[in-house]
Amino acid sequence: xxxxxxxxxxxxxxxxxxxxxxxxxxxxxxxxxxxxxxxxxxxxxxxxxxxxxxxxxxxxxxxxxxxxxxxxxxxxxxxxxxxxxxxxxxxxxxxxxxxxxxxxxxxxxxxxxxxxxxxxxxxxxxxxxxxxxxxxxxxxxxxxxxxxxxxxxxxxxxxxxxxxxxxxxxxxxxxxxxxxxxxxxxxxxxxxxxxxxxxxxxxxxxxxxxxxxxxxxxxxxxxxxxxxxxxxxxxxxxxxxxxxxxxxxxxxxxxxxxxxxxxxxxxxxxxxxxxxxxxxxxxxxxxxxxxxxxxxxxxxxxxxxxxxxxxxxxxxxxxxxxxxxxxxxxxxxxxxxxxxxxxxxxxxxxxxxxxxxxxxxxxxxxxxxxxxx
Numbered sequence: 279x280x281x282x283x284x285x286x287x288x289x290x291x292x293x294x295x296x297x298x299x300x301x302x303x304x305x306x307x308x309x310x311x312x313x314x315x316x317x318x319x320x321x322x323x324x325x326x327x328x329x330x331x332x333x334x335x336x337x338x339x340x341x342x343x344x345x346x347x348x349x350x351x352x353x354x355x356x357x358x359x360x361x362x363x364x365x366x367x368x369x370x371x372x373x374x375x376x377x378x379x380x381x382x383x384x385x386x387x388x389x390x391x392x393x394x395x396x397x398x399x400x401x402x403x404x405x406x407x408x409x410x411x412x413x414x415x416x417x418x419x420x421x422x423x424x425x426x427x428x429x430x431x432x433x434x435x436x437x438x439x440x441x442x443x444x445x446x447x448x449x450x451x452x453x454x455x456x457x458x459x460x461x462x463x464x465x466x467x468x469x470x471x472x473x474x475x476x477x478x479x480x481x482x483x484x485x486x487x488x489x490x491x492x493x494x495x496x497x498x499x500x501x502x503x504x505x506x507x508x509x510x511x512x513x514x515x516x517x518x519x520x521x522x523x524x525x526x527x528x529x530x531x532x533x534x535x536x537x538x539x540x541x542x543x544x545x546x547x548x549x550x551x552x553x554x555x556x557x558x559x560x561x562x563x564x565x566x567x568x569x570x571x572x573x574x575x576x577x578x579x580x581x582x583x584x585x586x587x588x589x590x591x592x593x594x595x596x597x598x599x600x601x602x603x604x605x606x607x608x609x610x611x612x613x614x615x616x617x618x619x620x621x622x623x624x625x626x627x628x629x630x631x632x633x634x635x636x637x638x639x640x641x642x643x644x645x646x647x648x649x650x651x
Contacts, residue, residue, distance in 0.1 A: 279418045282386065282425045285472040291378035291386055291425075292475035295441030295501055296587045297613070299642035302337035303588070304416060305329055306368040306636070307350040307360075309343075312403070312569045313367055313629040315562030320625035325368075326353055328586070328593055328633060331619050333357045335589040336640075341365060341412070361419055366394075366409040369631060371496070372433035374638035375413040375424070378474065383644040387420075388473050389413040391428040395491045396456025402490060402630070404568025420640075427473050431457040435494040435635055437470070440501045443477040443536030445470060450484045450493035457492075478536040482526045486510060486548070487518045489579035490570065496634045497581045499526060502544070502612040505535055510581045511545035519548060546582050546608050549599035553580035559628050584632035585609065587639070591616050595623035595632045 282289065305325060308314045314321040329338045333355065342350040343364035351360045365373060372395075375387035392410045394401035417424045438446040451457075452466055461469070467479045485493025498510045509526060512519045530541050557574045565571045582605035586593040592609050596602045606618045626632050 279421055280423045282423055284425075286378045286386065286388065286425055287472045287475045290380045290475070292380075292441065292443075293376060293378050293437075293439040293445075294641045295439055295504065296639055297501070297503060298441055299644075300336045300589050300639045301642045302339060302640040303332050303586070304370045304374045304638040304640065305338060305340050306365050306370045306373075306412075307340055307342040307346055308368040308629065308636075309346050310367045311564035312566055312571075313563070315559050315625070315628060321368075321629060322353060324621065324623060324625045325636065327621055328636070329358050330355050331591065331593055331621070332586065332588050332637070335591055339416075341370070341416070361416070363412060363415045363419065364408050365412050366403065366406055368629070369435075369635050370638045371435045371631075371635045372491075373409040373412040374434060375417050375422075376434055376437070376474070377422075377639070377641050378425070379641050379643065383642070385641060385643040386423045386425060387413065387417040388425045388427055389417070390432040391430055392433065393431050393456070395433065396454060397431070399456030400454070400492070401456060402570040403566065425473060427469070430469055433491065433494065434638055435491060435496040435631075437474070438495050438500050439474060439476065440504045440535060442504045443475075444501075445474060445476040445479045446482060446495050446499055446501065446507070447479060448482045448485045448493050448495045448498070451491065451495070452481075454492040476536070480529065480533050480535075482529055484522045484525060486579040486581050487522060488577045490630055497579055497584050497632070498523070499530075500583050500585075500634075504537070505539040506542045506544070506612065508544045508546040508583055508608065508612060510548050510583045512548050544608055544612055546605055547601045548582070549580050549597045550601050551599055553578045553597055553599075553624075553627055555628055578627050578630075580627050581632070582609075584634040586633050586637045587613070587616075591619045593619050593621060593633050593637075595626070596620045597624065597627070598622065
């Protein structure tokens with residue numbers, strides 16, 4: 279691995295859309311006591327289910343520290359590659375590298391500064407030093423060259439690219455005081471354009487209600503194709519999400535993408551019943567000093583938008599809710615060439631995120647092939 283002294287924009291490297299072909303996916307074995315209940319027993323089962331599903335379509339790399347390496351190896355199917363890289367938690371989307379590639383298909387990775395979603399201002403734990411090293415260590419493992427954007431703070435869940443010059447973000451997250459408080463909105467936008475080779479940044483005002491990441495975009499809105507998105511939605515005007523999603527819809531209806539296209543919006547209903555942490559689940563968590571603690575009855579940021587796009591499938595969170603099946607239908611319409619793989623994700627949402635949050639795609643290191651899906 280070498281460090282590039284330029285930026286991806288200068289070198290002609292862009293962030294592909296997640297629906298473009300992948301060569302692999304990064305995940306991290308769940309062991310943090312403050313995130314995964316009862317020693318992560320339930321979380322490890324669902325991580326294994328998700329890794330197994332994704333591995334049918336692309337290579338899965340499961341990162342695990344030395345203490346849990348053999349446990350991960352013994353639990354996961356043989357086709358999943360277990361890599362000895364330590365971390366503070368299991369949010370591969372946010373601590374892993376953001377991959378970029380050029381017209382010839384060569385891959386490079388971007389390392390952002392990670393500070394646990396807000397640092398000393400409103401971060402979720404006090405020590406994130408191992409998380410902040412994951413991206414560089416994985417790029418070194420793959421022998422992929424690195425653009426180091428640090429000390430600029432960013433998480434993978436806070437950006438969504440269409441691969442054709444347009445990026446989705448939320449103001450609530452990227453302008454939060456705990457990330458880059460000395461930078462203006464315009465300066466942040468220029469940094470995104472330089473490191474992701476995008477021409478237009480669409481700033482949605484907010485994300486999902488109670489999202490402790492300061493409302494990452496990947497929980498509220500995602501590109502499903504160039505010029506097309508799904509947007510988390512509710513028809514319940516008493517739900518706080520109603521106003522939040524409406525504000526996002528107004529922006530999307532007024533904007534055009536970098537190619538001048540009007541954006542097609544598919545509404546993806548959130549669970550009908552609020553998803554809340556229970557007393558039993560809370561009793562299974564052990565918090566470290568300085569770690570954000572949960573309370574029984576606390577509403578969790580459940581959203582069907584937090585899905586993973588695999589080469590031939592959509593790995594879709596399910597909540598045991600009446601809107602589970604309608605969500606499958608909307609995503610099947612958006613991705614007609616992919617299989618919808620529903621996964622009951624209660625054990626992940628209790629940890630604070632969902633399927634998209636625990637995965638990070640590695641684009642295929644080759645020119646984009648037409649007509650794959």
